[in-house]
Amino acid sequence: MLTTDRVAGGALALIALVVLWESRKLPLGSLRTPGPAYTPMVLAAILLVFGTLLVVTGGRASAFRSVGWAEWRHAVAIFAACAFAALALERLGYRVTVTVALAFLLGVLERKGIVFTVVFSLALAIGSFLLFDTLLRVPLPRGPFGL
Template structure:
């Protein structure tokens, strides 16, 4: 991504936060603004929403008034980087979706194997050793030592 792409991304991200601020104003308006002698439940969230909208507007103004960016001035990000992020996140979503069905060990183990073996293209030995070693360590630490009731699959772990 070049510098101008980064600037536009930054502006879009700020707009999302501004929209969140506007949403907070609307939701806070439904709560009591003032009770007998003191601010009510909606007072602070309302003004925080207002502050967010104003600051995001100021940020956008500042960003548009700044000198135009030179599209060639920034080194491009690793081309495979964005694909890697998508794979990591999709893998995480799949891992969480499976967690209660197949249990912590299988779900997290498969996710680790996917990341190391598929996304990072490491050797089979590395993939197996790190995946199995990590889930075994986490299972012992959290389940056995700290007594955390991790979700279990039909096979009891």
């Protein structure tokens, strides 16, 4: 039966194989003087063993199909908002990016009122900028027009 442990174990074993394949580009060194590829290879081998063991012994874990993914749309939307923030942060500047991302999350995703959304997004974006950039002198990116 396909269980959570088996799915995860399979994925881990796959990752281990990829790492082993990618490590071939680096010098392995010897047992006495390990090279840069030495530790990754050893760890990948260990992970491969653990992953395989999980597949073998994971029959009693809960079934993969019983895992509820009901909130996936929401999770993807939130993730997309964060990805937008990461993309825009150094292009549009901190304040613009955060205002837009917050407005999307509050206004579109959580259906808050327009006045609340706009005021809250602006206040949090500008407030946190003041606290970190102006007061604590942690430089945050500025976009066009110095925003």
